[in-house]
Amino acid sequence: MLKIDASLPHWDSHNDDERRQHMAIRVTASRLLAALVVLTSLPSASALGAIIALPKYNVSVEEVSVSGFSSGAHMAAQMHFAYSKTIRKGAGIVAGGPVYCSQGNVAISVGPCMANTGSRNLPYLMSVVNTWSGNGYIDPTGNMSASRVYLLSGTIDSTVRQPVMDDLKTMYANYLPAANIYYKNNLAAEHAVPTDFFGNGCSVNGSPYLNNCNFDTAGEILKWIYGTLNTKNTGTLSGSFINFDQSAFWGNFNPGTYSMASSGYAYVPAACTAGQACRLHVAFHGCLQSASVAGTAFYQNAGYNRWADTNRIVVLYPQTIATTNNPGGCWDWWGYEDVNFPGKSGGQMVAIKTMIDKIVGGNTAAPFTCSHWYASNYAHVANGRAYIGTDGQVYAVNSNQYLGYYLTTAYTDVRRTSAGYYAYGSCS
Incomplete structure (x- = not known):
């Protein structure tokens, strides 16, 4: 089996002491990350009818993009680098950091990669990415040369400091033309997704991590990635939300094994339901922002659906859940469940990639079985x-x-x- 960079820890399943130490590190990682934000539970997402199989839509692989906030920002960047053959249009990153920033180490993840206490050793991170690109652990980075990337870091973000995002910009500039990268770094926003219609005040760091800053982050991301778009819908949406079966993408595995919810959400414009040619955008929520914690807030009010409705964009909202190892319901960017978290073989990574494959190609195969x-x-x-x-x-x-x-x-x-x-x- 493929071995990744030697700096990743290798856990001997026959060594009980090492296994217990590994578990302690993973639990500590998630608790430290969750402690940086205030947990305020909101009502669960309202039922959207029966959970259904994720449908195939008329989407070209040339029109796939991703974005995310906080842990979802790391997940979006990981997906963009790992699956650049599939995620061709680009990515939007809000309050994230360089790929493999944590190096699978809790002290690095909450220190250099969030609080900006210490160096992230960017040359080393890029050397690792280059190695992975060459040996197939991720897709060749050359695929990203035509992608467009939108980065946003609030000037008063007290959870993920701006120099962390500065390093992500530098990393992307090593693989994309400068003209393909836009960096919004002058908005006085706290740790949240800025919107122009919903959420807390712009200086608030708290649930549901959507702040009304009179700034349309989702729209700016989609316009940068896809180019000129039709005016967004500010009235009643024409499409519908679906609640789809995420467990189908795990074969006979329990999705909770990798902190994945049993179901996820998608917004589907009426034109896409009718079979017209559409695009696909995958939006990753942050820690404490999944539907199980924040209700409908992220997938209904982050701002993507208004633009999707008038521009034939299916928006996929995968969902995590809180577990013992991951009480914040974060996406895995520091290895709380999977040492392969940043690669094509990472559990969460494969699951999301297979969802994309289902929407684009109709593949019904689940990546994990025991045959x-x-x-x-x-x-x-x-x-x-x-x-x-x-x-x-x-x-x-x-x-x-x-x-x-x-x-x-x-x-x-x-x-x-x-x-x-x-x-x-x-x-x-």
């Missing part, structure tokens, strides 16, 4: 489970996940779904 083969890459290729890429290395059929070198003595655990979708990794 698997433990064999050499030579055997996987010989039996049609994998293929040799143009770089001479081996990739799983349909999922295109990197398996490693063709001629090797190592063995790779490759799983197969009923739809014939292959991905590597052990069942647990």
Whole structure:
């Protein structure tokens, strides 16, 4: 199986002391992150009817983009880098930081990567990204050259300090033309998604982390990524919200294993429901901002739907839940559940990628099952489970996940779904 950078910790499942230490670190990480914000529980999201299977829509892979806030900002950047073959249009990042900023270390995640206490060692982070790009742990970074990226950091953000976002801008500038990057860094906003119609005062740092700053962040992100758009709908939306089954993207795994809710949300304009050509934007909420904590606030009032409605954009709102390891319901950007959190093989990463595949291509395959083969890459290729890429290395059929070198003595655990979708990794 693919091994990522040596700086990532390797946990020996047979070493009880090490496993207990790992659990303690993961729990501490999430509690420290959650402690930086005030937990104010709101009513749960209102029912949207029966939970349904996520539909396929008439969306081209050329029209896929992502954005996110706080932990969702890290998730959006991770997805953009890891799956740049799929997320081609670009990304919007609000109060995030460089990819792999945490290095899987709680002290780094809450220190240099949030409070700006100490160096993030940006040259090292970019060297790791370059290594991953070369060995297939993430897609080649060259795919991002035509992407457009919108960055926003509030000048009074007391949770994720502005120098952290400055480093993300520098990182992106290493892979994108300067003209493709817009950095909004002069808005006096606290740690929240600024809107022009909903939320707390702009200087508030508190639930639901949507602040009315008379600034339309969602609109600016979508306009920067997609270019000129039709005027947003400020009245009654023409489309509808769906509550879809997220567990379908986990095969016979419990989505809670990776702090994923059993269902997620999407806003679908009427034109997209009718089969017209549409775009796809994936919006990641932040910590303490999932529907289980903040109700409908983020997926109904972050501002995306007004623009989506008049511009044929399906907006996907994946959802996390709070767990023992992750009491804030954050997206995994420091390794609280998965040492592979920033790569194409990360549990949350694969789940979201498969949701995108379902919307774009109609693939119904779940990435995780326990029907698997433990064999050499030579055997996987010989039996049609994998293929040799143009770089001479081996990739799983349909999922295109990197398996490693063709001629090797190592063995790779490759799983197969009923739809014939292959991905590597052990069942647990």
